[in-house]
Amino acid sequence: MGKRKSTDASPSEDKKRRVSKKMESENSEEELFVIASDESSEDELVISDLVKDSLSEEEEIEEEVKSKKSKSGTPSSRSKKSKQSSVSPLAAEWELDEGLLGTDLKKQLTMSEPPEDLSEAITMLNYQRESLSWMADQESNERWRGGILADDMGMGKTLQAIALLLKTRGKKTLDVSDSTVNTTTLVVAPVVALNQWQNEIAKYTKEGSLKVLVYHGSDRTKDPDVLTSYDVVLTSYSIIETDYRFEKVGYVQKKERKFKPSILHEIHWNRVILDEAHSIKDRSCSTAKSAFALNADARWSLTGTPLQNRIGELFSLVRFLRITPWSYYYCKKCPCKSLHWKFKKGEGCVDCHHSGMSHFSWWNKYVLNP
Numbered sequence: 001m002g003k004r005k006s007t008d009a010s011p012s013e014d015k016k017r018r019v020s021k022k023m024e025s026e027n028s029e030e031e032l033f034v035i036a037s038d039e040s041s042e043d044e045l046v047i048s049d050l051v052k053d054s055l056s057e058e059e060e061i062e063e064e065v066k067s068k069k070s071k072s073g074t075p076s077s078r079s080k081k082s083k084q085s086s087v088s089p090l091a092a093e094w095e096l097d098e099g100l101l102g103t104d105l106k107k108q109l110t111m112s113e114p115p116e117d118l119s120e121a122i123t124m125l126n127y128q129r130e131s132l133s134w135m136a137d138q139e140s141n142e143r144w145r146g147g148i149l150a151d152d153m154g155m156g157k158t159l160q161a162i163a164l165l166l167k168t169r170g171k172k173t174l175d176v177s178d179s180t181v182n183t184t185t186l187v188v189a190p191v192v193a194l195n196q197w198q199n200e201i202a203k204y205t206k207e208g209s210l211k212v213l214v215y216h217g218s219d220r221t222k223d224p225d226v227l228t229s230y231d232v233v234l235t236s237y238s239i240i241e242t243d244y245r246f247e248k249v250g251y252v253q254k255k256e257r258k259f260k261p262s263i264l265h266e267i268h269w270n271r272v273i274l275d276e277a278h279s280i281k282d283r284s285c286s287t288a289k290s291a292f293a294l295n296a297d298a299r300w301s302l303t304g305t306p307l308q309n310r311i312g313e314l315f316s317l318v319r320f321l322r323i324t325p326w327s328y329y330y331c332k333k334c335p336c337k338s339l340h341w342k343f344k345k346g347e348g349c350v351d352c353h354h355s356g357m358s359h360f361s362w363w364n365k366y367v368l369n370p
Contacts, residue, residue, distance in 0.1 A: 118163060146300045184269060186233050271299070334354065
């Protein structure tokens with residue numbers, strides 16, 4: 001143990017200095033193991049000095065620190081108050097909306113019974129039955145009409161989706177009498193997964209329970225009535241991208257630009273399921289735009305990696321689902337709301353005619369750059 005160095009400071013000044021240092025240490029959530037001043041300081045303190053301090057003096061310091069904290073308020077409490085005051089009125093309005101979270105997560109999830117047409121050789125696990133119940137509830141929620149199923153690979157996302165198809169077979173997601181709304185589900189998947197979907201539907205369902213059409217290849221039908229006569233239509237991302245591009249941009253044939261309507265985008269589907277949905281993670285790519293343009297009453301994104309590199313990748317899935325308010329552009333001056341950035345030069349917004357400066361993306365403002 002080293003000897004205490006001589007100093008001109010009085011005991012009271014030494015105590016005040018130690019109280020100040022202890023408060024600084026506690027506020028920064030660091031333990032005070034060694035207190036040392038600059039090497040040139042004659043008032044240097046070493047660890048042995050702390051050991052020699054009496055217990056009574058330490059208790060006095062603790063009391064004084066608590067007293068000062070109670071008067072000034074802790075940093076954590078001050079930061080909480082500042083955060084609460086920084087929330088915008090519009091954001092607070094959505095946070096207080098109980099329906100925004102969809103299914104009430106505080107309630108215990110119920111386990112849905114496996115569909116009758118599910119193959120007897122297949123046993124759904126408890127979490128898969130809970131997922132089936134949750135998916136059915138999500139589709140009945142007017143705000144969501146679907147969601148993101150982000151189970152890890154091998155957890156049975158395909159089985160859960162097929163069980164949902166069986167549970168709702170022959171039923172419209174929306175209870176409407178409009179004859180243009182059919183009961184067909186469109187499944188979009190990578191080309192290599194089309195045969196897998198076809199085989200797993202045959203494996204997991206009883207024979208004849210679901211009519212399945214693979215819409216792929218050069219000889220695919222051009223009649224939308226043929227597509228809507230099936231329960232499930234399987235197609236690939238490359239097909240919806242090509243059809244959408246031919247409809248919007250066109251193609252050149254014999255030095256002449258021609259356009260061809262997209263049957264997949266003409267039909268109003270009962271449900272659209274994107275398998276490996278991270279394929280549209282780039283919101284500006286033509287594949288993502290073709291997926292956004294699909295018309296449906298219910299939408300599902302199946303992916304084990306909804307986020308890979310940055311938070312912006314999640315927006316493509318949210319945008320596909322058309323979730324309010326995150327998918328939309330809003331106007332600060334009026335109730336204008338749009339999925340697209342629709343502006344004409346010199347005229348402003350095509351809907352409300354306000355300038356672009358008056359509009360904002362909810363996702364960019366409150367999620368990407370809060």
